[in-house]
Amino acid sequence: MTVDLCGVKMRHSYHHGDLRAALLAAAESLLAERGVEGFSLREAARRAGVSPAAPKHHFASVRALFTAIATNAFDELADRLEAASADATQDRLARIRNQGVAYVQFAIEYPARLDLMWRVSLLEVSDQDYQRASARAFAALDRLVRGEDAPRLRKGHPGMAPTIACWSTVHGFARLAIDGAFGTGSESTKRALHALLPAVLSRLAL
Amino acid sequence: MTVDLCGVKMRHSYHHGDLRAALLAAAESLLAERGVEGFSLREAARRAGVSPAAPKHHFASVRALFTAIATNAFDELADRLEAASADATQDRLARIRNQGVAYVQFAIEYPARLDLMWRVSLLEVSDQDYQRASARAFAALDRLVRGEDAPRLRKGHPGMAPTIACWSTVHGFARLAIDGAFGTGSESTKRALHALLPAVLSRLAL
DNA sequence: TGTACATCAGTGAACGCGCGTTCACTGATGTAC
DNA sequence: TGTACATCAGTGAACGCGCGTTCACTGATGTAC
Numbered sequence: 026m027t028v029d030l031c032g033v034k035m036r037h038s039y040h041h042g043d044l045r046a047a048l049l050a051a052a053e054s055l056l057a058e059r060g061v062e063g064f065s066l067r068e069a070a071r072r073a074g075v076s077p078a079a080p081k082h083h084f085a086s087v088r089a090l091f092t093a094i095a096t097n098a099f100d101e102l103a104d105r106l107e108a109a110s111a112d113a114t115q116d117r118l119a120r121i122r123n124q125g126v127a128y129v130q131f132a133i134e135y136p137a138r139l140d141l142m143w144r145v146s147l148l149e150v151s152d153q154d155y156q157r158a159s160a161r162a163f164a165a166l167d168r169l170v171r172g173e174d175a176p177r178l179r180k181g182h183p184g185m186a187p188t189i190a191c192w193s194t195v196h197g198f199a200r201l202a203i204d205g206a207f208g209t210g211s212e213s214t215k216r217a218l219h220a221l222l223p224a225v226l227s228r229l230a231l
Numbered sequence: 232m233t234v235d236l237c238g239v240k241m242r243h244s245y246h247h248g249d250l251r252a253a254l255l256a257a258a259e260s261l262l263a264e265r266g267v268e269g270f271s272l273r274e275a276a277r278r279a280g281v282s283p284a285a286p287k288h289h290f291a292s293v294r295a296l297f298t299a300i301a302t303n304a305f306d307e308l309a310d311r312l313e314a315a316s317a318d319a320t321q322d323r324l325a326r327i328r329n330q331g332v333a334y335v336q337f338a339i340e341y342p343a344r345l346d347l348m349w350r351v352s353l354l355e356v357s358d359q360d361y362q363r364a365s366a367r368a369f370a371a372l373d374r375l376v377r378g379e380d381a382p383r384l385r386k387g388h389p390g391m392a393p394t395i396a397c398w399s400t401v402h403g404f405a406r407l408a409i410d411g412a413f414g415t416g417s418e419s420t421k422r423a424l425h426a427l428l429p430a431v432l433s434r435l436a437l
Numbered sequence: 438t439g440t441a442c443a444t445c446a447g448t449g450a451a452c453g454c455g456c457g458t459t460c461a462c463t464g465a466t467g468t469a470c
Numbered sequence: 471t472g473t474a475c476a477t478c479a480g481t482g483a484a485c486g487c488g489c490g491t492t493c494a495c496t497g498a499t500g501t502a503c
């Protein structure tokens with residue numbers, strides 16, 4: 026295969042090198058541009074510069090590819106949530122607020138990812154790695170809401186009620202934001218995010 | 232056209248009578264079964280018992296059909312929200328709780344509808360009727376949160392912050408519920424709904 | 438009240454299209470000796 | 471260090487499929503006179 030890179034014709038090896046990663050990247054860009062409805066495996070292969078049959082060696086189906094993308098997305102989200110609450114000088118409420126803002130920022134930055142992560146009918150939800158990654162993201166929030174620093178009452182609270190309350194609010198805000206309910210411009214959304222979400226979370230997580 | 236209805240062959244007129252309504256119903260059943268990704272106009276026509284070309288006389292495109300479905304769904308949701316807050320003997324907080332529960336119940340009952348209502352990339356969002364219907368649903372909540380019976384501070388609150396806070400929570404809970412975050416069984420979801428959402432809304436809308 | 442005729446809402450076969458998949462093949466890589 | 475060979479990851483043409491749309495046509499309805 027030859028590719029015109031910076032004006033220079035480069036000879037590529039017959040084998041790609043890391044086609045799996047290239048397909049994931051191509052599929053993500055395609056999803057970001059056209060959404061799930063506009064996705065096709067052929068087009069993803071085209072963008073990765075390989076033939077239509079090549080993906081089969083790395084992903085058994087579109088479902089498997091989507092599941093891998095969603096898994097990566099949950100891991101990235103978990104990273105961000107953990108980072109947002111890592112500052113030990115901040116109190117618990119501040120860290121919860123930070124996590125909520127980080128969640129929404131992730132959604133605004135990668136709306137197609139957030140969408141896919143929850144399109145369970147298109148995913149192999151029984152996939153071990155997918156379950157691990159999504160559980161990790163949930164645990165980052167749960168640890169904070171009901172964990173060591175939580176008020177005595179919350180700690181070991183039976184059921185995950187307080188966590189679900191925070192999660193619903195943050196997730197709902199994120200979805201409404203990327204679905205355009207707060208206006209199409211991202212500026213108005215970001216203003217609403219910083220003005221509103223922290224205050225709401227403070228009230229919820231007390 | 233002949234159709235086997237209750238074992239009796241019925242002779243139908245060449246013209247359908249109300250194909251527009253029949254197509255909407257067929258499309259809804261198809262969406263409920265297969266979701267947006269599995270939808271096709273041909274299959275909807277098939278279910279309505281007409282030829283593939285027939286829908287063109289009623290809907291210029293899939294987008295137009297989807298927009299009509301979403302519009303109906305918003306109207307139905309608005310009806311329910313208004314009904315849920317109609318009891319004048321209840322105080323404001325109780326009515327907000329009722330609306331939230333009604334919203335989530337709508338989502339659980341018609342997950343495909345709730346999904347489509349927010350798939351703005353598939354809808355003609357500039358459609359007058361769609362805008363009217365969605366605004367009506369939002370107004371039902373906003374009136375309650377910031378309306379006549381609201382605390383002095385809320386009444387005429389600049390911006391829609393309190394409304395957005397409630398809306399995010401309810402919408403997020405609904406999405407998580409239909410996306411299976413609370414378990415696949417609808418029973419566990421309903422239990423979480425009644426145990427959790429009213430308490431959260433009371434706290435938010437004070 | 439009849440009749441002529443325009444209009445409207447359907448038919449059904451045919452179109453080209455992009456899709457996922459298959460298949461025989463090919464070229465690079467890794468390993469045994 | 472070379473060589474033989476199995477294995478793996480790619481090619482590209484071909485497949486059948488369902489899709490949305492088109493087109494000439496058809497049958498029912500509504501209206502003018």
